[in-house]
Amino acid sequence: MKTKSIITIIGLFLTATFISCEKTEFDLPVADSxxxxxxxxxxxxxxxxxxxxxxxxxxxxxxxxxRSPEGIWCNAGGKADLKNNIDLNAGHSLxxxxxxxxxxxxxxxxxxxxxxxxxxDKINKYIPHRITDKIENANDVTIRQLLNMTSGIRDYYGLKxxxxxxNLSSVKKSAEENLKAIYDKPANFKPGEKNLYTNANxxxxxxxxxxxxxxxxxxxVQEKLIDRFGLSNTYISTAQPANMSRSYIDIYDDGxxxxxxxxxxxxxxxxxxxxxxxxxxxxxxxxxxELLMHGEILTENSLSQMKEFRGLTEPVEDxxxxxxxxxxxxxxxxxxxxxxxxxxxxHGFTGLMFYFPEADITLSIIVNGHSYKMQEVLExxxxxxxxx
Numbered sequence: 448m449k450t451k452s453i454i455t456i457i458g459l460f461l462t463a464t465f466i467s468c469e470k471t472e473f474d475l476p477v478a479d480s481x482x483x484x485x486x487x488x489x490x491x492x493x494x495x496x497x498x499x500x501x502x503x504x505x506x507x508x509x510x511x512x513x514r515s516p517e518g519i520w521c522n523a524g525g526k527a528d529l530k531n532n533i534d535l536n537a538g539h540s541l542x543x544x545x546x547x548x549x550x551x552x553x554x555x556x557x558x559x560x561x562x563x564x565x566x567x568d569k570i571n572k573y574i575p576h577r578i579t580d581k582i583e584n585a586n587d588v589t590i591r592q593l594l595n596m597t598s599g600i601r602d603y604y605g606l607k608x609x610x611x612x613x614n615l616s617s618v619k620k621s622a623e624e625n626l627k628a629i630y631d632k633p634a635n636f637k638p639g640e641k642n643l644y645t646n647a648n649x650x651x652x653x654x655x656x657x658x659x660x661x662x663x664x665x666x667x668v669q670e671k672l673i674d675r676f677g678l679s680n681t682y683i684s685t686a687q688p689a690n691m692s693r694s695y696i697d698i699y700d701d702g703x704x705x706x707x708x709x710x711x712x713x714x715x716x717x718x719x720x721x722x723x724x725x726x727x728x729x730x731x732x733x734x735x736x737e738l739l740m741h742g743e744i745l746t747e748n749s750l751s752q753m754k755e756f757r758g759l760t761e762p763v764e765d766x767x768x769x770x771x772x773x774x775x776x777x778x779x780x781x782x783x784x785x786x787x788x789x790x791x792x793x794h795g796f797t798g799l800m801f802y803f804p805e806a807d808i809t810l811s812i813i814v815n816g817h818s819y820k821m822q823e824v825l826e827x828x829x830x831x832x833x834x835x
Contacts, residue, residue, distance in 0.1 A: 544791030694795025
């Protein structure tokens with residue numbers, strides 16, 4: 448989850464340097480919603496309240512899809528581009544943030560189902576020692592320990608890397624390049640000792656995919672998931688799709704939205720950035736998660752491994768309903784039952800995708816702006832009440 452300290456640092460930097468994140472000329476984010484938008488659903492009025500609540504919290508735009516036994520509801524509201532007054536619609540793509548991790552883990556488990564690897568293999572069976580020898584714990588951990596956040600490997604994303612992204616001296620670094628930030632640095636703890644959510648685990652997972660297949664991780668995700676399952680508005684590339692919404696931060700919760708699209712692109716737009724680099728839409732994310740949870744992507748054994756949850760060593764502040772972490776799956780316990788999925792954010796995009804197995808309902812949301820007020824709405828358990 449995005450912390451207040453991170454947003455404060457971004458705000459102070461942007462204020463101090465007067466950096467303009469709008470200095471690059473982008474194509475206008477025009478999108479066709481005809482293949483996605485559908486508001487004909489018996490619970491349409493209730494679902495619309497999700498968008499209304501988020502817009503009331505000040506987000507520029509919100510896109511939402513709900514899949515239930517009664518059908519698919521898909522809609523959006525607000526703006527994709529504030530400067531050019533372009534409405535956000537269900538056909539726009541947005542950054543998925545850490546929901547990308549579920550794509551990475553699923554791809555690895557597909558490779559396991561195909562006999563290419565086992566998640567209990569050590570990662571140095573695939574990743575060259577020129578990399579693993581420089582990262583503490585990397586010669587000892589298994590693929591499983593990367594995916595369930597028990598590797599102990601420290602995160603690459605710290606103050607130094609954040610400032611490099613903000614001052615535009617770091618532009619679309621690849622997974623392999625970003626991992627150099629933790630070369631010869633101490634690990635957080637011994638492998639398997641506890642769990643700690645760090646993005647470096649999924650950059651290493653991307654390298655496992657790369658070196659196990661001889662292709663870039665982006666190419667493998669494209670082939671095994673995006674193309675195979677018809678996720679036509681999902682992108683894993685260093686290029687930005689023409690229909691992608693812009694992104695914003697309300698740094699001081701005063702209603703002024705700062706455009707941070709360029710910062711987001713520089714942060715996670717590099718090759719194989721599977722910790723947060725996927726661009727998608729709630730329509731596609733909900734389709735992916737529903738297919739996955741219905742057993743249409745992985746074997747029963749691999750899907751059950753994804754859902755082996757370990758309790759959190761330290762609860763997430765203000766989100767105590769998160770009860771465990773599996774292989775790129777979070778387990779929530781809500782008043783409506785268990786939910787399985789993932790949250791995701793980058794600097795100016797925030798979202799979620801969760802499946803409620805008892806009700807067979809899948810919800811996905813992405814908003815294109817961030818503020819403390821919005822975060823409180825999106826990340827509180829009550830947002831799920833509109834589904835039931």
